[in-house]
Amino acid sequence: MPNSSAKSHRSQRGGQEAGRRELISRSLQSAQHCLEDQDFGTAYAHYLLVLNLAPELKTTVKETFQFTLFKWAEELDSLARIQDLFNCYEQALELYPSDEVICNSMGEHLFRMGFRDEAAGYFHKAVKLNPDFADAKENFYRVANWLVERWHFIMLNDTKRNLTYLKAIENVVRSGCKSVLDIGTGTGILSMFAKKAGAPYVYACELSKTMYELACDVVAANNMGSEIKLLHLKSLDIEIPKHIPERVSLVVTETVDAGLFGEGIVESLIHAWEHLLLQPKPKNQDIHIKDYGQVIPASATIFGMAVECKEIRRHHRVGTQEIAGVRLANSVQFFSPTCASVSSEETVEPYTTEKLSRVPGGYVPLTEPFQVMTVDFNNLQELKSLAARKPWKLSLPVTQGGILDAIVVWFVLQLDDEHALSTSPSEESCWEQAVYPVQDLPDYSMKTGDTVTMEVCCQDCYLKIQKISFWTSECGMDFSNRDDTLNLGNEAELCNALASLQTTSKQDGKGRVCVLESTETALLNNIPYHECFRAAIGKVLSSLNPSKDLQTMDVDGCGSGLNLQESQNKSSLDAAPDPLYVLDVSEGFSILPIIAGKLGSVKAYSSVEKEQHQTALNIISEANHFPKETLEFWLSHLEDENVVLQRPKSDKLWSIIILDVIETSGLIQQEVMEKAAISRCLLHSGGKIFPQYVLMYGMLVQSQSLLLESAVQGTEPTLGFNIAPFINQFKVPVRVYLDLSTLPCVPLSKPAELLRLDLMNPLLNSSSREVKVQICKSGQVTAIPFWYHIHLDDDHGLNTSDEFSHWKQAAVVLDKPIQVQLGDELVLDVQHHKSNISITGTIDTSIINSEFMSIIAISSSCLCSSFFQVFSTFISNSTYKRTCVTSM
Numbered sequence: 001m002p003n004s005s006a007k008s009h010r011s012q013r014g015g016q017e018a019g020r021r022e023l024i025s026r027s028l029q030s031a032q033h034c035l036e037d038q039d040f041g042t043a044y045a046h047y048l049l050v051l052n053l054a055p056e057l058k059t060t061v062k063e064t065f066q067f068t069l070f071k072w073a074e075e076l077d078s079l080a081r082i083q084d085l086f087n088c089y090e091q092a093l094e095l096y097p098s099d100e101v102i103c104n105s106m107g108e109h110l111f112r113m114g115f116r117d118e119a120a121g122y123f124h125k126a127v128k129l130n131p132d133f134a135d136a137k138e139n140f141y142r143v144a145n146w147l148v149e150r151w152h153f154i155m156l157n158d159t160k161r162n163l164t165y166l167k168a169i170e171n172v173v174r175s176g177c178k179s180v181l182d183i184g185t186g187t188g189i190l191s192m193f194a195k196k197a198g199a200p201y202v203y204a205c206e207l208s209k210t211m212y213e214l215a216c217d218v219v220a221a222n223n224m225g226s227e228i229k230l231l232h233l234k235s236l237d238i239e240i241p242k243h244i245p246e247r248v249s250l251v252v253t254e255t256v257d258a259g260l261f262g263e264g265i266v267e268s269l270i271h272a273w274e275h276l277l278l279q280p281k282p283k284n285q286d287i288h289i290k291d292y293g294q295v296i297p298a299s300a301t302i303f304g305m306a307v308e309c310k311e312i313r314r315h316h317r318v319g320t321q322e323i324a325g326v327r328l329a330n331s332v333q334f335f336s337p338t339c340a341s342v343s344s345e346e347t348v349e350p351y352t353t354e355k356l357s358r359v360p361g362g363y364v365p366l367t368e369p370f371q372v373m374t375v376d377f378n379n380l381q382e383l384k385s386l387a388a389r390k391p392w393k394l395s396l397p398v399t400q401g402g403i404l405d406a407i408v409v410w411f412v413l414q415l416d417d418e419h420a421l422s423t424s425p426s427e428e429s430c431w432e433q434a435v436y437p438v439q440d441l442p443d444y445s446m447k448t449g450d451t452v453t454m455e456v457c458c459q460d461c462y463l464k465i466q467k468i469s470f471w472t473s474e475c476g477m478d479f480s481n482r483d484d485t486l487n488l489g490n491e492a493e494l495c496n497a498l499a500s501l502q503t504t505s506k507q508d509g510k511g512r513v514c515v516l517e518s519t520e521t522a523l524l525n526n527i528p529y530h531e532c533f534r535a536a537i538g539k540v541l542s543s544l545n546p547s548k549d550l551q552t553m554d555v556d557g558c559g560s561g562l563n564l565q566e567s568q569n570k571s572s573l574d575a576a577p578d579p580l581y582v583l584d585v586s587e588g589f590s591i592l593p594i595i596a597g598k599l600g601s602v603k604a605y606s607s608v609e610k611e612q613h614q615t616a617l618n619i620i621s622e623a624n625h626f627p628k629e630t631l632e633f634w635l636s637h638l639e640d641e642n643v644v645l646q647r648p649k650s651d652k653l654w655s656i657i658i659l660d661v662i663e664t665s666g667l668i669q670q671e672v673m674e675k676a677a678i679s680r681c682l683l684h685s686g687g688k689i690f691p692q693y694v695l696m697y698g699m700l701v702q703s704q705s706l707l708l709e710s711a712v713q714g715t716e717p718t719l720g721f722n723i724a725p726f727i728n729q730f731k732v733p734v735r736v737y738l739d740l741s742t743l744p745c746v747p748l749s750k751p752a753e754l755l756r757l758d759l760m761n762p763l764l765n766s767s768s769r770e771v772k773v774q775i776c777k778s779g780q781v782t783a784i785p786f787w788y789h790i791h792l793d794d795d796h797g798l799n800t801s802d803e804f805s806h807w808k809q810a811a812v813v814l815d816k817p818i819q820v821q822l823g824d825e826l827v828l829d830v831q832h833h834k835s836n837i838s839i840t841g842t843i844d845t846s847i848i849n850s851e852f853m854s855i856i857a858i859s860s861s862c863l864c865s866s867f868f869q870v871f872s873t874f875i876s877n878s879t880y881k882r883t884c885v886t887s888m
Helices: 001-037 039-052 055-078 082-095 100-112 117-127 134-147 151-156 159-173 191-196 207-222 267-273 309-316 382-389 491-501 520-522 527-544 564-573 591-599 610-624 672-680 703-710 724-728
Strands: 178-184 201-205 228-231 250-253 294-296 299-308 330-334 352-354 372-374 390-398 406-414 420-424 434-439 451-459 462-471 511-514 580-584 600-608 629-632 654-656 684-688 693-698 734-739 752-758 768-776 779-791 798-800 809-820 825-833 836-844 851-857
Touching: 001 039, 001 055, 001 100, 001 390, 039 055, 039 082, 055 082, 082 100, 082 809, 100 117, 100 134, 117 134, 117 207, 134 151, 159 191, 159 250, 159 294, 159 420, 159 825, 178 191, 191 201, 191 207, 191 228, 207 228, 207 693, 207 724, 250 267, 267 382, 267 527, 309 352, 309 372, 309 434, 330 610, 372 382, 372 390, 372 462, 382 451, 382 629, 406 462, 434 462, 527 580, 527 591, 527 654, 527 684, 527 798, 591 600, 591 610, 591 629, 610 629, 672 684, 703 734, 703 809, 752 768, 752 825
Parallel strands: 178 201, 178 250, 201 228, 250 294, 330 511, 580 600, 580 654, 600 629, 654 684
Antiparallel strands: 299 372, 299 406, 352 434, 390 451, 406 420, 406 434, 451 462, 693 752, 693 779, 734 809, 768 825, 779 798, 779 809, 825 836, 836 851
């Protein structure tokens, strides 16, 4: 009987195994049929079954399973079935926990949905699994800019700032403070200062998941992991005794921005005084500090100054009423977001920021620095009264005549009675200044003796400076917002003022507001850009209509040709010509379609998306006497907005397609060559892509500033604490939005042409190019700044580094500096594939024999257009190699 039972069990197992194999085989066949029918959801279910039944097939079906997963995820995403999408990825990662491709894809979905911290974790894991996986490295660089903002590096490299905080904390702790709470700890450096000073109990909170995890690593690496309690919480959510056992003696924080209040320090400290801190020390009572609470910083004083600054002006005010023959309608008022925030119901940051010491062209103070306000962070009632306080007015005399462009603001942070930090533009510090651009005045020219007035308030956690105007010293006229009632003196003064008043009021009160980003305003102010396009477009249109004189096509009649009525009368005698089709797919607000429409029989299409921008363009078209059918908005004609490059009509092709090749950040747009390839197929004979080709130029420089802004430089600036290896994991080897004209650097070579991108003739593009760069000054190569010459054709070009340019520049920052000598020759091998660029360089002299390689993938993010991919490798000699991507 036992033998019979054993045989029965073996028979059952054999039958089960056969059934399993049959089910696996049938499921694989079904999955294949579903893929052929593009039924990705059912195919995915079959593969899940197969992999659970037969784990040994993981390697065999891996690529097909990945394809199926990604296709099904795209479908779920389009159907907004987000939870199902994430469930699929979780199932896939249970089966393939070490698959970098699946990790990276999961991160991409998370990033698109706004889960940046979680996305970073998956990108980082993918890079760790495969350090050579380019897509994951590119994505990690993109998200690193969001998760660890670049000011962290600059601030941690600011030795003076760090030392001042350390001394202030030491003073309080050594006076008897027992417990410390660090609000917004970041890397944990202030908490470690408190522990080093001898505080028995130290707590720290950080809302960002990435920064919290980074702080945990930093604190542990500095042997304080068991002595500092880190909380992944917003300070407003901390409860006693749930998170900390009792109220603390000291709150230390640096949750301040360039405008002081923008990171919520007031709200945080109100909550801290009410729920987390011991009661403040009564004034005029000499009681030991340990029994009372206090805050570092103790107080702050905010200062301001009126300035003239051409660079601020051109980014926030449209400075002309006519651009390349196009008249801007008086009824359209252009505003920057900072100025529009005054009347907006949304909470918008009411200022921008600039490091005034590095603003191109500099600035001119028009007033003496003045005190805006003070705030005592150790006074709960004062903090609570800030938001409720009514706006107050400030008036100050003009000490230097000039153009009123902005009010700039900085502050002095009084940490304690002995130690203070200033963010003044005259100080060398890690801080920028807050800039409140001035707009909507009838006149901006002031003279010595005039009076600047403004209104100040604290709302929505921001310091707001609004209703900026000025009084003339001659007649007492108030040059304020044109909607405000003139505040004048006697009748004689009124008559004098009315006689000199400019007629700039809104037409019948029907002015349209159009909000432009600062880069869009700078583009509109870039007159050479528009003139260059006008000439190049005109050249193409003339070649396609050789019998037409472009002057006679000037539809507004301002030129020497026929006016609109005469043109219509003339054309009525002849058959109306077919229009030429022009497509502008450049990003943001663009008047290029209107410029094209003024040059002849053209059907111009704009790709602007915002309704506000479309309205403004329509009003400008009407002001230039355009027939309504001349300008249309391309996206409204598309069934799928993801496929922008299409024929204008089924039987028509484009005469001109305008592409955005260079981002305002200074990087090459992603997939621009792929877009150019599609565009070439959509052009009729003689049609052109603008630009037709782009030349990239670079230069070798030595710049300590770029090093400090890109990575923490060892332990010296952080006063011996080991922070650099952890935060430098999030560095990116390129700096964007640079102004090379004011960048502190020493050029070590002359500019050299590095690359040619030809959008019209791909045969002229080379995947490899050797460039020899002569070293003209001895020093250390720390970076390679780069910029572009954009050629619309052979006769018309733009330089992205000139003074009128709305583009900024960028620079690759080397992982390790390279020592070079005068007379050395650096040989650069430039490789180009799609939108990725790699540069390999060698120096070979009798004194130095070193080699370095920087692989630069200059492209913007498909997730966020302001990001890019750059990889940099430094090889100091033939035996020592270090890759900056894996060493971060």
